[in-house]
Amino acid sequence: MPEERQPTREYIAWHDEYPPAGTILPPPFPKHPDLFQEVEWGPYPKTEDIKLAYRLWSLPDEELGKELEKYPHPFPPDPNKMDKHWKDRAILGGNVYEHLMREHRMPRADDEWEPDAQMKLAADGQTKEGWSYEDIFGPQDPGQENTPPSSSSDTSGGVVLQGHNVLKDRFWTVVRLKRELARRGLATAGKSAELRQRLHDNEVQAQRRANAANRTQDIVAGFFPRTDLSAWGISRHNDYLLKISRNERLLPLDLYTWAIVLSPYNPTYWVSRSYLYYQMGYFDLALGDAYRAKRLCEVLTDSFVRNRQPGLYARIWHSIEQHILVRLDGRKDDPAVMLMRNSNGINYFVPTLRRAYHNIISLSLKALQCWNDYYHMERYLTKRVQMAARDKWAFEKRWDLTAAMVDVKNARQCRDYSLFYYETKAGSVSGRPYPHSAQDVDRTAVSFLERLNREFIDKSQTPVKRIEVRAQQNEELAVYATEPISRGQIIFANEPAIRGHLNVDALQDIYYNRPTPPVRCETCKSNDPQPAVNVDRHKKAEIESGGHYNRCVCTIPTPGTEPIVFCRGHDGRPSCLQIAREQFHFRACGRNWRWLHDAMRPGWNEYKRPVDTGPSMITHNNETHCTVLSLILREVFDVTLERRRQTGNPHLMAHEIDELLPLQGEREWANSRFPFTWAANIQVPFDILLSLGVDIFRDLTFDTWVIQMVLRKLLVSVVPWDEDPPGEEPKMRWDSKKFDMREPVDYQRAPQVDNRPTIRDIYLFPGLAMFNHTCQQEGNASWAYDKTIPNRVIVWAKEDIQAGEEITLSYLRDGMNKAMATRILGRPCECKRCQSQPTDDNRLQPQDGRRPLPDDADGPEHQPNKRQRTWT
Structure with missing residues (x-):
């Protein structure tokens, strides 16, 4: 073992000037990436899709409302202490939130999970059953070709593929059109208009054939086709994760998922499906839906988030606005319409959703025994917004009942050395x-x-x-x-x-004046890769175009990014960059992944040493968030x-x-x-x-x-x-x-x-x-x-x-x-x-x-x- 070096005099002097305990606290969670235009958002939902999505969502949501009317509420709102418009403000997630208030203290135990949650009752008033095709669309003429609207249909005479109208949207460039036509075995010669029409006609014929086949099997629509695994001996011909059939009943999960497909930027549907997952005991899935509802609502309510991803804010606003208009059925004198036309618009209706999904998050984390996460998320909303006493009391009472246990569990888990x-x-x-x-x-x-x-x-x-x-x-x-x-x-x-390779800044080398270890190759992890050095503008242009043999844009040193390097090719062996481009380095190339590395490694604060401008103090290690697989x-x-x-x-x-x-x-x-x-x-x-x-x-x-x-x-x-x-x-x-x-x-x-x-x-x-x-x-x-x-x-x-x-x-x-x-x-x-x-x-x-x-x-x-x- 090499002899350990002693700290320098400057280090000892700096160490004596630590901030007092509790002055610097680590962040509760890793930082988000700084995104801007990475995602191409989908089209605005059409009126027909909005109406159908509302219909699908309202059926199981009404069942929650019926349960609220059937039994006395143990924690009812006091009309004298509530805003006079409190019912109007709760038209998006009111039933979910009030249902949550019945069991807001402790999460559901294993024997309380409901596989048939939010199902409607049959005619006998006891048996729970799903919804038939006629329950959604009404009685159908047996000879009528009626396919329910979906995100892949276009009533304006066109066809929507990959979320974009083939005949109208700019998304379908000549390059994309030719690629899609070649994949279908069609001719690729011609101008843009010809290519668009050719792809449109082919898709219309394919849909007609599919509809004909579906009618023979009583399937009128299918979402999320299962990948054919015949190469592995698994047959999945004409199989879907979500099937819409005239002879089979749809469950609440099917209806909520279908509504999300039609109107994905409406947080109402994500909150409702999250609560359904919670009732069924799938707490991890409930957290996933609640997280997406949280992201959507933050775009509406947080001005610092609103403009960071262009186009998303307008789509969320449009989805909720149209949802409310469909619900009110054109009643211009409805109080909710007057609220929506006021200064805050649809933001009057968002607080109920926020309270609902934050309660779901807290209860689900508690059910999964994620004590550290629960500690930070339980009081997240109460620290940021003002709420009525009844709404705030639910969070505070649950925390009062749990705070002592959380401290004990956290301390015990940290010293439990049988854990990794x-x-x-x-x-x-x-x-x-x-x-x-x-x-x-x-x-x-x-x-x-x-x-x-x-x-x-x-x-x-x-x-x-x-x-x-x-x-x-x-x-x-x-x-x-x-x-x-x-x-x-x-x-x-x-x-x-x-493979997954974590780069790490050796901060201890700063303290002890040790040399920085060599950077390793991103493909083979050799300690002798091509060094990351500055390049002239001519070579930089070649690298950025993707034509360089040993370098890509990720290897160009740029402030604020996480650089990587690759080995040179030699002895007839391809370069490690070529291997990477064939096996794993695809969309990830050229993007800044420093935030992801930071989510897995030690972090430090901005407190500076008197003798150095480098990072000074490790405050936390994000590895304890179990992010090692990221x-x-x-x-x-x-x-x-x-x-x-x-x-x-x-x-x-x-x-x-x-x-x-x-x-x-x-x-x-x-x-x-x-x-x-x-x-x-x-x-x-x-x-x-x-x-x-x-x-x-x-x-x-x-x-x-x-x-x-x-x-x-x-x-x-x-x-x-x-x-x-x-x-x-x-x-x-x-x-x-x-x-x-x-x-x-x-x-x-x-x-x-x-x-x-x-x-x-x-x-x-x-x-x-x-x-x-x-x-x-x-x-x-x-x-x-x-x-x-x-x-x-x-x-x-x-x-x-x-x-x-x-x-x-x-x-x-x-x-x-x-x-x-x-x-x-x-x-x-x-x-x-x-x-x-x-x-x-x-x-x-x-x-x-x-x-x-x-x-x-x-x-x-x-x-x-x-x-x-x-x-x-």
Whole structure:
């Protein structure tokens, strides 16, 4: 170990001048990106779509109103203390808010979830049922061709594709028209008008054929076509996530989702669907919808947000205004119309929505035991706006009942050293299937296994293929030897399919006058990349055009951005930039991702040292928000968008790209729990999508449940980077990078602590993820990273392996208790050693900066039932 250097005299003098405790507090959540014109917002909803959206929303919303009338309200409003227009102001989310007031103190327990929430009653007055096609559109003539209006139809004589009128909108340039025509196998010659008409006529014919086929199957409309997975042996012909049929009843979730498709910028629909998810017990999905409603309402109410994304404000205003006009049915003398025509316009009606979604956020975070997030979000609204005593009392009473418990839970979680460092602020969510997810992926099917072996095992960089993936009796997958393997032979070698690399500013080098470490290549992580230096204007123009061999715009040093570098090509090998452009560097290229790196690494305040102008004090580490997967999540989104462009399939979902589909899914997650935080699971993913140009309000193929599916697949399958070079007998030391359990950063001791992140780089190897784990080095294989190509993983035999024998390896150097195994593997460890032990005695021992809980601690080792209810 090198001798540690002593701090300089200037550092000691500065350290004595720390601000008093409590003067500088870390921000509650990571910062948002500074967005401007990244997203191309969709068209304004048409009158027919607005009317239908209102009709769809009003049906389940009226059921909430009926429940309010049926039973006395335990916390009724006092008309003498309320504004005389309080009922008129609540016409958007009044029923949701009043229904919330019935149970505003504690979230719903497991036995209180309502799978049939907001369903209408049948004629018997007891049975709950959905709505028929006639309930929505009225009695239909059997011979009438009546297809409900949708966002893909255009009653003005044109066709809308990708949200834009083919005949009228500027969006359809000649380049886009030719690309779409070529994808459909049509001629691409001609001027713009000819190309527009050709595409229009082809789409009209396609819609007529689809309508004819739908009528024979009683399906009149379908939304979100499921991606065809016939290459994996999964047939999805004419299958949709949301089907509209004349013979099947629609559920409240279907109606709300349909309304959102028709009018995505109306926060009313997001609030209503959020509350429905809350009632059904899908608290993570409720938070996702509430977050989008929050973003929309902030554009209306916050002048600092209003003009930062041009076009969004006008669309939100238009959607709400038209919704109110449809509701009032043209009554000009209605008090709500007089309010809307007054100085604040539709903003008179927004406060009810804000109170509703903030109550949903607080209750959902409380239900998921996200105590740190709950601490910050519970009082978010009361600190910013004035409210009537009744509205404010709900927040204050809930906080008074919970404040003491939150302090205890937070303190206990921070000192719980059986948790990983990045989990110290996380709650947990169950792995039960989501309502709209397709549970048709059978990983044990013969055709599925054949494709898996062909794509991820046969493409191993080893000269001889000696292994294959097979299904076990418990329907799990495992890797087996197809022929005898001698000790020391390489079994598997491959480079990552998806990667996430975190850049970090080594602040400690400033304090101790240490040299800055070299910047590593973005593709292979070599320590000898092309340096990031200033370039002349001629070369800069070539780089910006995308024609340079080794450089792209991301490599040009620019103040305020996060620079990256790539290795040069040599010995006939393509440059790392070329590899990146083929595999992962698509839409992310040229965008500023400093905010995303900051969301995963230590942060510092602006307090300056007297002898230096650099950053002075680490106040927090955003890694504790469980954001360690954020960079690799960005790559998954980027790859998904590129695959959509390449295949012409705009409905491909991120969790079903080839790299993620073979990994564990909902069938394996039924009894599992996953870490959850507001930042890592909600805020940062949606900010990534916006930064990539995705409209998070219109594109429901990136809905909240899709994001959670991706995060769960990554959580149990990714491998962190190992910076320690392997020796003759490489040992698995990567757990010291991924599972470091250091204490949270204390800003009063900031310069003395190691400020580098626990996890700096993460890789996904789908082939490696197929190997099962065994504890305490009991496996017959081992793995490490290659010295020549630093991010290539190599698996070799530790002993002689017979044909037909399963190949297993150790993920961790140390043993795992059941709670830790569940968090790492997605389920309890099933190796022979763990199965032979009647008790959970393979506990972590205090080492490498870890220490056991005190004897009087209330942690998982002492009261397993309490803690394991959170994680397992």
